[in-house]
Amino acid sequence: MTDTRDVTSYLRGFALLVVMINHYVNRYVTDQLTYYAQGAIAIFFVLSGYGIFQSLAKSFSGRTPSLRDAFRFYYTRALRLYPLYWLFLLVYALTYGQVPSIWVWLGIPIELAPGIAYFVTLLIQCYLTAPLLFVAIGKLGTARYAALVVGGLLLVWATGMFLPSSIPYLSVYSYHHIALSHIFLFSLGLVMPNLLSLRVYMPARWALLPVSFVIFFVTVHYTRLQYFELGQYIAPLFILSTFALCYLMISVRPRLVFGKVLIFMGVHSYPIYLFHLFLYDALEAIGVLEQGRWAGVLFVLLAFPVFLLACVLVERLTDKLRTHLERCAA
Numbered sequence: 214m215t216d217t218r219d220v221t222s223y224l225r226g227f228a229l230l231v232v233m234i235n236h237y238v239n240r241y242v243t244d245q246l247t248y249y250a251q252g253a254i255a256i257f258f259v260l261s262g263y264g265i266f267q268s269l270a271k272s273f274s275g276r277t278p279s280l281r282d283a284f285r286f287y288y289t290r291a292l293r294l295y296p297l298y299w300l301f302l303l304v305y306a307l308t309y310g311q312v313p314s315i316w317v318w319l320g321i322p323i324e325l326a327p328g329i330a331y332f333v334t335l336l337i338q339c340y341l342t343a344p345l346l347f348v349a350i351g352k353l354g355t356a357r358y359a360a361l362v363v364g365g366l367l368l369v370w371a372t373g374m375f376l377p378s379s380i381p382y383l384s385v386y387s388y389h390h391i392a393l394s395h396i397f398l399f400s401l402g403l404v405m406p407n408l409l410s411l412r413v414y415m416p417a418r419w420a421l422l423p424v425s426f427v428i429f430f431v432t433v434h435y436t437r438l439q440y441f442e443l444g445q446y447i448a449p450l451f452i453l454s455t456f457a458l459c460y461l462m463i464s465v466r467p468r469l470v471f472g473k474v475l476i477f478m479g480v481h482s483y484p485i486y487l488f489h490l491f492l493y494d495a496l497e498a499i500g501v502l503e504q505g506r507w508a509g510v511l512f513v514l515l516a517f518p519v520f521l522l523a524c525v526l527v528e529r530l531t532d533k534l535r536t537h538l539e540r541c542a543a
Contacts, residue, residue, distance in 0.1 A: 214470065221260050222480050237493065247438070253433065256459060258399045262339070263403070263406065264402075292336070301487040325384065362457070369393050406513065425458040428457070432451035492517070
């Protein structure tokens with residue numbers, strides 16, 4: 214059976230591949246297939262919650278985290294998140310001549326980061342809630358916590374149907390045109406380790422896995438901006454189907470198609486995600502990527518190993534910096 218860590222990396226790699234393909238198609242083929250990439254990012258929020266719960270559970274070993282523990286968690290998360298994020302902002306400013314505000318550099322969630330780095334702004338919001346949600350799981354138990362999250366999702370969804378889009382900062386706390394949906398995805402991911410420990414008849418999971426894939430892609434399609442009105446009605450199904458897909462993949466642990474490639478991409482998904490549009494920019498600047506030419510795919514494939522190597526090297530450098538700073542703090 215496939216290792217659980219490989220499955221989570223595979224899911225990240227799969228979501229990243231959807232993002233890269235969709236961005237390429239939107240830029241150089243047609244603009245009629247937008248927002249699939251944004252929908253695929255939902256998988257990252259669920260898996261982030263899944264990983265954070267395991268990290269917090271290991272760190273606190275059954276005890277309730279203190280305020281000091283929470284700040285320690287924020288510090289270690291910042292060391293993982295900010296170096297590559299700041300490098301992205303620097304390259305973005307040099308490439309496009311647009312210098313982000315101080316709020317964006319600091320990651321303070323009152324303004325979305327530019328371009329695809331908006332994901333980092335939303336992820337910071339998730340991390341800020343993580344210690345409190347972790348305590349809530351311990352106090353409420355798995356069933357009550359899950360019910361509260363789903364109930365909160367439905368309440369926010371129903372309320373949001375009547376809220377004007379002009380509310381200040383609403384877009385900063387919305388994902389995929391749905392208010393706080395990233396928080397709910399992350400919250401569900403946090404409780405997933407406990408749900409996975411429950412015994413469920415295995416053939417039922419195998420049967421539900423392909424169904425979850427279909428429902429996930431259908432809801433991604435119909436929650437795109439082109440179907441805004443319909444998307445508002447099926448928003449909760451989009452969130453719940455994303456969670457179901459991740460849950461079933463991790464519990465079933467099936468044989469992984471193109472496993473080695475997607476697992477490797479998943480392991481290094483953060484730098485690849487942040488910098489892949491700069492790869493397209495560089496290839497476009499030398500004239501090998503043009504609007505309407507599918508031949509550009511070949512040049513992307515040829516350049517991708519070099520790009521991937523650069524991402525891995527940069528990530529390793531930032532990991533060394535993080536390790537050094539963590540030792541200093543200890």
